Amino acid sequence: MRTRLLILIVFIGFWVNAHEIKNLKCENQINPSGITNARPHFSWTFVPGGNSTEQGGYRIMMATSIEKLQYPDIWDTGPTSTSETGPFEYCGEPLKSGQRIYWMVTAWGNNRGVTHSEPAWFEMVEIENPETPFKPHVFDQEQGVVKIALNGDDKGRVFEGIGGVSAGASTDLLYDYEDPTRSQILDFLFKPKFGAGFQHLKVEMGGGENSTCGSEPSHAITREELQHPVSRGYEFWLMKEAKNRNPDMILEYLPWSFPAYLKPNIFNKESAEYFVTFLDVAKKQWQLDIDWVAAAENENYTNRDWLVNDVRPLLNARGYENVKIQGPDDNSGDWKIFNEFENDKAFDDVVEAVGYHYVTGREFNENMVDGRGRPTTDKAKNTGKPLWASEDWSWTGKDWGGAGALNLARMYNKFYIRDRITKTLIWAPIGSIYETVTWDKAGAMKANSPWSGYYEVWPTIWATAHTTQFAEPHNWRYLDDACGLFDSDTYKGSAVALKETNGTDWSLILCTENKEEVEIKIAENLSNGKINIWKSNKEEQFIGQEPIYPKNGTIRLSLDAQSIYSLTTTSGQQKGSYEIPDKTSFPFPYKEGYEDRKVGDLPKYHSDQTGSFEIALKEDGTQCLKQIVPEQGYDWMRVYRRSNIKPNTLIGDATWKNYTCSVDVFIEGGDVEIGGRVTGSYLKGYRFQVTKEGDWKMLFDQETLQNGSIANFDPKMWHKLQLKFNGKAIEAFVDGQRVMKTSYQEKNGYVMLASSYDGNRFDNLEIIP
Known part of the structure; x- marks a missing residue:
C-alpha cells in the first residue's frame, strides 16, 4: 500500500510540507464496514506544521481501487479553498450495496505546502433508500443497425x-x-x-x-x-x-x-x-x-x-x-x-x-x-x-x-x-x-x-x-430523443441532433469508436431536402462528402470507426485555408529599443510571467520598458502553488546557449535583474541582480553563486548590465566593468528581465553571439 501511495503522491505533483492529515472517518468511523447511508459523511484531522497554522484547502478522492485514486472513478471534489475538515456529505453518483470504496484526502496549508493522507476505505451494506443512477439514452438497434429518429416536435434545450x-x-x-x-x-x-x-x-x-x-x-x-x-x-x-x-x-x-x-x-x-x-x-x-x-x-x-x-x-x-x-x-x-x-x-x-x-x-x-x-x-x-x-x-x-x-x-x-x-x-x-x-x-x-x-x-x-x-x-435547440449513445458502456460513440428553432433545418453530429450502420428517420416537420455531409478522421479533417437525399424520409449511412460526421440540411460550411509562412527561429542577434509601439502598449515578443511590463517615456522623450505593478497582488491559487516571487518577462529562444545579453536600467527602487539561460516560469536560470544601493548577486534559480557591491554606484543614473555565457563560463558586467566571473552548469534558455515591485525601467536590450 505504501508503494502505491507514493505513486499517487508523485502524480499529484506538489511539494510536501510538514503538516499532516490523519483520522480519516466515514460516518465518524475509521474504515467502517457497515455503511447504510446512501449519502455518507466524511471528515479528518488536519495537524498544523511548517508555516501553516491551519488548512487552506482540501480535495477528497474516491475510487473502486487504490490504483484508481489517481483518476477517481467514484467521486472527486477537486481542490476546494476552505479550512473546514468535515463532515462533508458524499455528492457522487449513487453508491451500491456491497461496494468497498477507497478514499484519500489531499490538503494544503494556509501558507502553501501539500500533504496526502494514507488511503482509507469503507464498505456499503444494504443501502437505506437507495438512489437510481443516471442512465444515458441509448439508441435502439435492429440487426446491428442504429436507429435514430428526428422529430421537430421533440423537446430539448436551447443550444448556447x-x-x-x-x-x-x-x-x-x-x-x-x-x-x-x-x-x-x-x-x-x-x-x-x-x-x-x-x-x-x-x-x-x-x-x-x-x-x-x-x-x-x-x-x-x-x-x-x-x-x-x-x-x-x-x-x-x-x-x-x-x-x-x-x-x-x-x-x-x-x-x-x-x-x-x-x-x-x-x-x-x-x-x-x-x-x-x-x-x-x-x-x-x-x-x-x-x-x-x-x-x-x-x-x-x-x-x-x-x-x-x-x-x-x-x-x-x-x-x-x-x-x-x-x-x-x-x-x-x-x-x-x-x-x-x-x-x-x-x-x-x-x-x-x-x-x-x-x-x-x-x-x-x-x-x-x-x-x-x-x-x-x-x-x-x-x-x-x-x-x-x-x-x-x-x-x-x-x-x-x-x-x-x-x-x-x-x-x-x-x-x-x-x-x-x-x-x-x-x-x-x-x-x-x-x-x-x-x-x-x-x-x-x-x-x-x-x-x-x-x-x-x-x-x-x-x-x-x-x-x-x-x-x-x-x-x-437540441432534439432530446435523437441525442444518445450507440453503446451503453461508453460515450465514445454518440450522436446529438439539433434543429433551427424557427425553421425546419436540422443538423446531426456523430462520433464513432467502431464502424456503425445508422438509419435516420426524418419526420415530416423537418426538412427532407438535400443533406450535406462533412467527415473527419485521423488522416484528414473536415472533408465534404457527396450529399445524399432522403427516400421516404429515411437515410442510411455506413460510418467509419474513430471518426466525426456532421449531417445538415444547411449549407455554406467550408474548410478555410491560407498559405502559411515558413517557420524561422527567433532573430539572432537581436536588439530592442522599445520605439516601435505606443506608450502604454505591450513590448514586442516579451512574455510577462509576473507583474506587468509596458512601453513608457524617458526623460529625453524617447521610450523604454517599465514595470508598473507597485505591490504584489492577490495571487491566484495562492494556497495550492508557489509564488513566482517577483515581476519578470521572458524574450528570445529556449535553445539559446552561448550569447551575451545586455540592457540599460534605471532603478527607481528595490532591484532589477537581467537573466540568461532561463528555461521558463519561476525564474529558473541565471540571474544577475543589482539593487538601488549598488549591491549585486549572481543567482542560479534561487541559489546565490556570488555577491558583492559596486563602488561609487550612482542610483540616479542609467546603468548598463551585461551577462556573458560561453560554455560553463559566466561573466557579469556593470557599465562595461566586469564584476564577476564563475564556472557553473552549462544550460540553455531565454533572456529575462526582472524587477522588484517598483517602477524600474529598461532600455536598449541587446542579445548578440
Missing part, C-alpha cells in the same frame, strides 16, 4: 454555443503577429463557417500576477486608476477582433488575480467597482458590449452577499442591466450551488447561468470522455437554468487520438447527453506562448512564432467546426 477561454496569458504572442497572418489566425478562430468558429469568447480580467502561463495586466492597477481605468494588454483587442468577424459573438470575462489594494477581501464594494470598470473600458474605449461577467475568482468560488448586494445593483446603476452573471466558475463542488439556490430566491435570480470546470475530469488520455468528472445533478437539470462547462479540456489540439480532437468532439456530445450542458468553453482556443513555459502545448491551434508569421492549424479546430458550423447559439 461552443467557445474558448483566452486566459492565463495563453494568447500572449498572437498580439505580436503582423497582418495578414494575424488576421488569418483570427479567421480560423472566430470567422463563422471558416474554421473553429468559436461562438463565445471568455477573457481574463488581468490582475498583474501569474495566472498560469504568465501574467496579464490590470485595467486598474492602483486605487487611483480605479477612477480612470486603462485599456491594457490584448484581451480588449482580441474581443474586438472576434466581434468584427462575428457580430453575434458572445463575450464574457473572469479574473484570476487581483491588484494589491483589493487584498485581503476580494468580495467587497470596491471589488464590485473593479469588475464594473472593466465594462467601462470595453464600452467607452473599444465600443464593446460584453454579455456576461463571471463574478467570481477563477476556480475559487464566489460570494452570495457580494453578488446580490454589490455586483448586481452596481451593474444596474451603471447602465449594464443587460450584462448577466455566470457563476461560480469553480473547479470543484458537484454543482452544490444549486443547494444554495433552493431557499434563496435572490441568489437564484442573480446567477443566470451556472458554470463549472472540467466536468469530464482531468484524465488526459483516450478514456477521458468516459471519466466521471463532475456530472451535473438531477437538481441542477430540473431547475431549467442554463448549465455550462465553463472551462474544459486543456490539451494539445495537435493530437487526433488520446485526449485530442476526437476526444473533444465526443465531449461536446457527452455534455448534452449526460449533463444537459448547452455551452462548452475550452482552454485554450490558441496556444500563443513560448516553448517550455507552463502549458506551452495547450490550445486548439498554435501560433507562437510572430517573428516568422508561422502558425499551425490543428485537428481540434476542425473537430470543433463539426458543431459550430452546423448550429447557431440561441437560434437552434
Whole structure:
C-alpha cells in the first residue's frame, strides 16, 4: 500500500510540507464496514506544521481501487479553498450495496505546502433508500443497425454555443503577429463557417500576477486608476477582433488575480467597482458590449452577499442591466450551488447561468470522455437554468487520438447527453506562448512564432467546426430523443441532433469508436431536402462528402470507426485555408529599443510571467520598458502553488546557449535583474541582480553563486548590465566593468528581465553571439 501511495503522491505533483492529515472517518468511523447511508459523511484531522497554522484547502478522492485514486472513478471534489475538515456529505453518483470504496484526502496549508493522507476505505451494506443512477439514452438497434429518429416536435434545450477561454496569458504572442497572418489566425478562430468558429469568447480580467502561463495586466492597477481605468494588454483587442468577424459573438470575462489594494477581501464594494470598470473600458474605449461577467475568482468560488448586494445593483446603476452573471466558475463542488439556490430566491435570480470546470475530469488520455468528472445533478437539470462547462479540456489540439480532437468532439456530445450542458468553453482556443513555459502545448491551434508569421492549424479546430458550423447559439435547440449513445458502456460513440428553432433545418453530429450502420428517420416537420455531409478522421479533417437525399424520409449511412460526421440540411460550411509562412527561429542577434509601439502598449515578443511590463517615456522623450505593478497582488491559487516571487518577462529562444545579453536600467527602487539561460516560469536560470544601493548577486534559480557591491554606484543614473555565457563560463558586467566571473552548469534558455515591485525601467536590450 505504501508503494502505491507514493505513486499517487508523485502524480499529484506538489511539494510536501510538514503538516499532516490523519483520522480519516466515514460516518465518524475509521474504515467502517457497515455503511447504510446512501449519502455518507466524511471528515479528518488536519495537524498544523511548517508555516501553516491551519488548512487552506482540501480535495477528497474516491475510487473502486487504490490504483484508481489517481483518476477517481467514484467521486472527486477537486481542490476546494476552505479550512473546514468535515463532515462533508458524499455528492457522487449513487453508491451500491456491497461496494468497498477507497478514499484519500489531499490538503494544503494556509501558507502553501501539500500533504496526502494514507488511503482509507469503507464498505456499503444494504443501502437505506437507495438512489437510481443516471442512465444515458441509448439508441435502439435492429440487426446491428442504429436507429435514430428526428422529430421537430421533440423537446430539448436551447443550444448556447461552443467557445474558448483566452486566459492565463495563453494568447500572449498572437498580439505580436503582423497582418495578414494575424488576421488569418483570427479567421480560423472566430470567422463563422471558416474554421473553429468559436461562438463565445471568455477573457481574463488581468490582475498583474501569474495566472498560469504568465501574467496579464490590470485595467486598474492602483486605487487611483480605479477612477480612470486603462485599456491594457490584448484581451480588449482580441474581443474586438472576434466581434468584427462575428457580430453575434458572445463575450464574457473572469479574473484570476487581483491588484494589491483589493487584498485581503476580494468580495467587497470596491471589488464590485473593479469588475464594473472593466465594462467601462470595453464600452467607452473599444465600443464593446460584453454579455456576461463571471463574478467570481477563477476556480475559487464566489460570494452570495457580494453578488446580490454589490455586483448586481452596481451593474444596474451603471447602465449594464443587460450584462448577466455566470457563476461560480469553480473547479470543484458537484454543482452544490444549486443547494444554495433552493431557499434563496435572490441568489437564484442573480446567477443566470451556472458554470463549472472540467466536468469530464482531468484524465488526459483516450478514456477521458468516459471519466466521471463532475456530472451535473438531477437538481441542477430540473431547475431549467442554463448549465455550462465553463472551462474544459486543456490539451494539445495537435493530437487526433488520446485526449485530442476526437476526444473533444465526443465531449461536446457527452455534455448534452449526460449533463444537459448547452455551452462548452475550452482552454485554450490558441496556444500563443513560448516553448517550455507552463502549458506551452495547450490550445486548439498554435501560433507562437510572430517573428516568422508561422502558425499551425490543428485537428481540434476542425473537430470543433463539426458543431459550430452546423448550429447557431440561441437560434437552434437540441432534439432530446435523437441525442444518445450507440453503446451503453461508453460515450465514445454518440450522436446529438439539433434543429433551427424557427425553421425546419436540422443538423446531426456523430462520433464513432467502431464502424456503425445508422438509419435516420426524418419526420415530416423537418426538412427532407438535400443533406450535406462533412467527415473527419485521423488522416484528414473536415472533408465534404457527396450529399445524399432522403427516400421516404429515411437515410442510411455506413460510418467509419474513430471518426466525426456532421449531417445538415444547411449549407455554406467550408474548410478555410491560407498559405502559411515558413517557420524561422527567433532573430539572432537581436536588439530592442522599445520605439516601435505606443506608450502604454505591450513590448514586442516579451512574455510577462509576473507583474506587468509596458512601453513608457524617458526623460529625453524617447521610450523604454517599465514595470508598473507597485505591490504584489492577490495571487491566484495562492494556497495550492508557489509564488513566482517577483515581476519578470521572458524574450528570445529556449535553445539559446552561448550569447551575451545586455540592457540599460534605471532603478527607481528595490532591484532589477537581467537573466540568461532561463528555461521558463519561476525564474529558473541565471540571474544577475543589482539593487538601488549598488549591491549585486549572481543567482542560479534561487541559489546565490556570488555577491558583492559596486563602488561609487550612482542610483540616479542609467546603468548598463551585461551577462556573458560561453560554455560553463559566466561573466557579469556593470557599465562595461566586469564584476564577476564563475564556472557553473552549462544550460540553455531565454533572456529575462526582472524587477522588484517598483517602477524600474529598461532600455536598449541587446542579445548578440
